[in-house]
Amino acid sequence: MKRIKRRALFAVAVSMLLLLGTALYVLKFLVYGGSWAASRVSFAVWQGDAAARGRILGRNGEVLADIKDGRRVFSSDTVTAQATLHVVGDAEGKIGTGAMSVYRSKLIGYSPIFGIYGPDTSGGDVTLTIDAKASAAAYRALDGRRGAVVVINYETWEVICLVSAPSFDPGSPPGDIDTNPEYEGAYLNRAISSTFTPGSTFKLVTAAAAIENIQDLEELIFHCSGGIEIDGQWVKCAGRHGAVNFETGLAHSCNAVFAELAVRLGAQTLWEYAKELGLTEPFSVGGIATASGKFDLADGKFELAWSGIGQYNDLVSPIAMTRLCGAIASGGNTARLELSDAEGISLTSGTRRLLNASTAARLKELMLNNVESAADDMFPGLIVGAKSGTAEVGGGKEPHAWFVGFLDDPQQPYAFAVIVENGGAGRTVAGAVANKVLQELVK
Ligand SMILES: [Zn+2]
Numbered sequence: 206m207k208r209i210k211r212r213a214l215f216a217v218a219v220s221m222l223l224l225l226g227t228a229l230y231v232l233k234f235l236v237y238g239g240s241w242a243a244s245r246v247s248f249a250v251w252q253g254d255a256a257a258r259g260r261i262l263g264r265n266g267e268v269l270a271d272i273k274d275g276r277r278v279f280s281s282d283t284v285t286a287q288a289t290l291h292v293v294g295d296a297e298g299k300i301g302t303g304a305m306s307v308y309r310s311k312l313i314g315y316s317p318i319f320g321i322y323g324p325d326t327s328g329g330d331v332t333l334t335i336d337a338k339a340s341a342a343a344y345r346a347l348d349g350r351r352g353a354v355v356v357i358n359y360e361t362w363e364v365i366c367l368v369s370a371p372s373f374d375p376g377s378p379p380g381d382i383d384t385n386p387e388y389e390g391a392y393l394n395r396a397i398s399s400t401f402t403p404g405s406t407f408k409l410v411t412a413a414a415a416i417e418n419i420q421d422l423e424e425l426i427f428h429c430s431g432g433i434e435i436d437g438q439w440v441k442c443a444g445r446h447g448a449v450n451f452e453t454g455l456a457h458s459c460n461a462v463f464a465e466l467a468v469r470l471g472a473q474t475l476w477e478y479a480k481e482l483g484l485t486e487p488f489s490v491g492g493i494a495t496a497s498g499k500f501d502l503a504d505g506k507f508e509l510a511w512s513g514i515g516q517y518n519d520l521v522s523p524i525a526m527t528r529l530c531g532a533i534a535s536g537g538n539t540a541r542l543e544l545s546d547a548e549g550i551s552l553t554s555g556t557r558r559l560l561n562a563s564t565a566a567r568l569k570e571l572m573l574n575n576v577e578s579a580a581d582d583m584f585p586g587l588i589v590g591a592k593s594g595t596a597e598v599g600g601g602k603e604p605h606a607w608f609v610g611f612l613d614d615p616q617q618p619y620a621f622a623v624i625v626e627n628g629g630a631g632r633t634v635a636g637a638v639a640n641k642v643l644q645e646l647v648k
Contacts, residue, residue, distance in 0.1 A: 259312030260330045261293050261304050263337035264365075269293045270305065277305075279376040285337050287372040288344035291394035292335050292364075292544065295375035302394040302493050304331055308547035331547040334363035334491075342645035343368040346638040351626040353396040353523045354642055359531030359611065360618040362540040364490060366642060367524075369395040397495045400520035401624055403484075404596025404631065405458045406607045407515025409529065409568060412455055414478040415466045416564050422451050429454075429461035436506040440464040440514070443595070455571050456578045458593065460514050467513020472502040475513055482529050483539070483559050484521045491544025496522045516597060523622045526609045529559060531620035533572065534590065534611035537565035572610055579632075584640050587647065588613040591639075593631035603627040608635035617647050 261270035269289050271278050277296040280286040294303015305312065314329045336356075343354035347370045356366035371391045373379055382388045393399060415422050429446035432439050442460035446453070454462030467475060479485050479500035487494045499520040503509040511517040524542070532539040540556045560568075572590030576583065583589075591610025598605055606628035611620040621642065623635040 258314060261312070262330055262332045263289070263335050264333065264363075265336065265338075266332075267337040269333070269335075269337065279374065280337070281376075282341070283374050283376075284341045284344055286374040286376055288340040288368050289335060289337060290372045290375055291369045291396070292333060292367050293375070295378065297378075299392045300375075300394070301392075302398060304333060304545060304547070307491070307493055308545060311547040329547075331545050333545045334365065334543055335367065336365045336646065339366050339642055339645045340368050343638065343642045344370065344372065346641040347625065350628055351390075351395075352624045352628065352635075352638075353399070354621070354623050354638060355396045355523045355527040356619050356621045356642060356646065357527050357531050357542060358618055359535045359539075359620045361543070362531070363543045365619065365646065366621075367394070367396045367490075367544075369393065395523065395624075397490055397493060397522060397524045400496050400498050400522045401605055401607075401626070402596040402598055403515040403519055403521045403526065404594035404605065404607055405463075405515055406526060406592050406594035406596075406609050406622075406631075407479075407513070407519055407521070408455060408458065408463050409533070409572075409592050409609075410478050410482055410484065411463050411466055411470070411475060411513040412451075412571065413482060413560055413564055413568060414470050414474055415451070416567055417561065418470060418474060419466070424450075426450055427454060427459070427462040427465055429459050433461035433464050433510075435464055435468060435510045438507045440507070440510050452571060452574060453578075455592075456575050463514050464510035467510050468506050470513070472509050472512070475509075476500050476502055479519075481559065483532075483557075484525045484529065488525075488528075488542070490524060490542045493544070495524050498522055498525055515594060523624050526607075527620050527622040530572075530609050530611045530622065532559040533565050533568045534613065534618065534620055535565075537562045569611075569613070573613060576610070583632075583636055584643065587640075587643055589639075589643070591636070593636060595629070595631040598627070603629050604631075606631045606634035608632065608639045610639070612643060612647075614647075619643065619646060 263269055269280050270293050294300045294305030298306050308331045311329045311331050343366055351370055354366055354368040357364050371388050373391055426448050429442050429449055431445040432441040440460055446457055446459045449459055484498040485500055487497050501518040503512050508517050528539055537558055537560045538556055539559050576589050576591050589610055590613055594607030596605040606625040608631055609622040621639055623638045625635050628634040
């Protein structure tokens with residue numbers, strides 16, 4: 206009797222395991238079925254021209270990828286094709302971040318019931334949140350230089366512009382793409398998959414930490430004599446600002462102010478703020494994971510000072526900088542960045558607070574003041590808050606030019622980041638690119 210009972214229990218246990226296994230499989234099938242069907246080994250989908258099903262559209266209905274006579278074709282406007290390459294993808298599947306790879310299961314018209322053999326064999330359209338015209342304006346403004354331009358809507362958290370250069374027209378890939386140094390890194394989406402030395406744009410992080418951790422911050426007077434001595438070594442400033450307070454220090458991007466603030470705050474605090482403000486960890490952009498930034502805990506005060514100015518070993522991605530500017534403009538919150546209507550089951554959560562509402566409000570004022578106090582009309586007709594960066598990269602090369610910020614307009618809630626690699630001065634070079642894109646968007 207005892208033995209029978211034991212065997213019965215064993216049988217029950219085995220069948221429970223079987224049920225659990227089946228349930229797990231069904232769950233995985235529902236979640237991943239589309240990508241299994243769309244996988245490169247799925248002969249039905251990938252024979253001949255790659256995944257010749259489904260169209261990819263821009264947010265205003267522009268056709269960015271289509272099918273003609275069973276072959277994949279792209280935007281007939283070469284600049285638009287180049288500007289949207291890294292979000293649309295190419296026929297060979299070399300652009301890993303392209304919609305043609307990422308949203309393959311929607312494009313082939315996959316459904317959990319019919320698989321890819323449903324009643325409609327034309328596949329599904331994927332509409333991107335991308336503005337094709339603004340992307341083309343951004344690519345033109347980069348004017349052959351390497352870099353990235355990102356624009357997001359900080360109300361809806363849609364990605365409006367995700368441009369990376371160098372690029373190429375996927376409709377006619379250059380024959381020498383793998384050997385010509387001009388195309389080096391052309392398959393990479395620099396806007397989300399690359400990180401760069403942030404330079405003075407990182408002063409936003411040090412400023413956020415200072416606002417929350419240094420009580421008499423706004424009353425302090427700093428001294429800049431073309432730089433400041435930290436631990437026996439000279440931290441150089443681009444200007445000679447004399448007696449200067451926090452607000453003016455940020456407006457003039459004074460290194461002396463931010464070197465001293467970094468030392469007061471300490472490496473651990475700055476590390477925590479870089480993480481909290483979303484710069485060092487990957488996050489999802491329409492289901493694509495972004496590159497992780499970096500903030501190393503400096504050993505000495507001199508290195509710590511430089512790390513608070515966005516040099517030393519600091520690295521950030523353009524998309525993370527854009528998201529931070531969006532959060533500053535929208536009261537401290539951010540949400541999952543959307544890139545299309547194609548994402549099925551989402552396992553990540555929506556909103557996240559990057560910084561306190563009061564800190565966001567103060568940073569917003571400061572960034573608006575940065576642009577206003579420059580007293581020139583860089584952005585005709587627009588109210589812009591921003592921070593520039595001229596990031597030293599060493600090796601005798603020109604610095605990276607950065608310009609990050611937001612449009613302070615409830616009708617046009619855009620946050621942006623522009624980087625021009627080895628472009629020179631942040632404000633004049635990257636700022637000019639930002640202006641061209643924003644002007645196109647508010648037209
Ligand atoms: Zn200075």
